[in-house]
Amino acid sequence: MFDRLSERDFQCLAEVIQGHAGIRMPPAKRTMVEGRLRKRARALDLADVGRYCRYLFDEGGLAQELVHLIDAVTTNKTDFFREPDHFDHLRDAAVPAVLARRGDRLVKLWSAASSIGAEAYTAAMVLAEMNRQGPAFRWAVLGTDISTEVLEQASLGVYPEEMVDPVPADLRRRYVMQARDTARREVRIVPELRRQVRFQRLNLMDPHYPVDRDVDVVFCRNILIYFDKRTQRAVLERLCGHLRPGGFLYLGHSESMAGGNLGMRQVAPTVFRRD
Template identity: 60%
Template sequence: MPAFAQDDDHLSAGDFQRIATLIGDHVGIRLPPAKRLMVEGRLRKRIRMLNLASLHAYGDYLFRQDGLEGELPFLINAVTTNKTDFFREAEHFELMQKLLVPDLLARRAKERNPLLKVWSAASSTGAEAYTIAMVLADMVAQQHNFGFSVLGTDISTDVLEQGRRAVYPAEMVTPVPQGMQSRYLMFARRPGIRPEVRIVPELRRLVQFQRLNLMSKNYAIDRDVDMIFLRNVLIYFDKPDQSAVISRLIEHLRPGGYLLLGHSESMVGTSIAMRQVAPAVFQKV
């Protein structure tokens, strides 16, 4: 395969625009021209896997050699942003423990051991979903009056697979409180050069993952969800898509259920027909 210097290897303007339009239409994420170098950098690994010579050859493969249908999932995996952390925007988890879950349980006081359903709607590698599970598991251990299940969904098959494996770099779990680390994380007895940890099986059993495209017109998700986390994703969508996604999500909340957005998306919430109870936290009435 001929060697190409990266400085000389670029997508054509037309191929980048086709990719940007494709991702926008399928996933809702907008890729302005300023993102071109980022997209090219992420695609180079995929190009090597396909044994293609250059980004130009990748454009030929996608759009002029009928490779798009089989390649689309890999293209989505390559260009979607999957930033996530354990206990990211920790105020939401404190609020969940002190206000949201007690309110949800009070509304279902007549039920014996109600099951709370929580949906991490852009779960990435699963750090958010497992953070939710840790907080709820601690509450169950103290109160013994409810059960819970957590669903993580994402468009990227790569990050969903990591969520199912539940294996993370050890440095990534630093924000997890020490007590929770001892209860919910397994550390290797002989850590390697890059130590890893795994979520304990008792917690993994309570967290499921499935692929879902937020741009789909219908979501194959239960319609009695108690809490939905959709944080730091809508900032990548334009306003019409933001409104459409939020409207669809609300349909899956039970009355009194909560929608949590990212703090950077607080202005998105100004148009939501729900009661705001805290910054970026809304309740279906």
């Protein structure tokens, strides 16, 4: 069996993926796409990736398969306390500034490409610790992603044991539970923290986001690099439109807002504040 994507099929897939999710698929990604779509073809009991593409493009299967296709090809690299200086800034500068400006009210944080939830739960740990140490304030975290599969895992809050290694030991003791069956080598975020974090599907390519327009902090890290410049600009405009005046935007360390002119000023490396 010659289970490879033809040039035509890969080009059609690349156009669909970029058009729907904004993610560029250069020729160098072809082998990765083939590998991931083989699993999807098997799930549908189709012989190979060529037969899968016939189903998508010649037999009208794309409409009902689109979400699964995006799930299959989306890269969901994430870690707890990834780029930890951002979480230091959140604790030491951003949240205190928000509270000083707004007083005793709900602090809203949005993880805009949340994947399996590590970033959202990391932020939740930081906010919970600030609350525990006082003075108390109300807070809530929203995580969104285009992939339904990763959102299901995020909602469960179950992870391989080694994945929480970057979490400081005192926070692990408070916010992470070991599986009763130690042979499974899994952990779960404690229910008290999970209740404060909500997940929903959202495509950053959509023209409108079903998210509150008074968010205090937005994390959108390490996703813009997959978009072309025009899409980056459009996404940043929409994200900034959901921030309160004085709110903070965190980008990945390989990303920037160069030429943005979006009413934001840089206050730390890849951290911006809305005027």
